[in-house]
Amino acid sequence: MDKSSDIRQKEVVNVLDGKRLGPIVDMEFDLEAGRITAIIVPGNNKFNVFGKSKEYIIPWEKIKKIGQDVILVEFNEGIERQ
Template sequence: MDLRSKEVINIKDGVRLGCVDDIEIDQKNAVILALVIYGRAKFFGLFGREDDLIIEWHNIEIIGEDTILVRFDGYTRVRTSKKHGWLDQFFKG
């Protein structure tokens, strides 16, 4: 089963969270721990991007052919992956 690029939708409010970009795996037990949705680009990526969204495996309700439905309460971006855009170098102090 290929999870990459599947659209993730929160069934609590119908919000499209993004597409699966990565997964977190417990290598010792060979199980998937969470789905990772990379943060959205800020101004076409020139100013980096927002933090990544981590959705734990127990929040997944249904995995379909093109879509993953999750029951997710919070929209807090929990994993920081500050990818700076090329314009950020001009604004460093």
């Protein structure tokens, strides 16, 4: 199993369209279960009024494969947060 710091350095790629989503910028955890519930990647790199870019939340179940250099996800860009 990789450490969270190792996972954060991998490029996230969407298998639905081959688009590179970027590196992981944050993760969500279920502390009671002791597991990662979602990864968070940069959005479209456009800044909103407050100077923050959008981020996409990708549930752990959408991760298809974690390789040496990339993380493959099946992601419809419908879940985002600001």
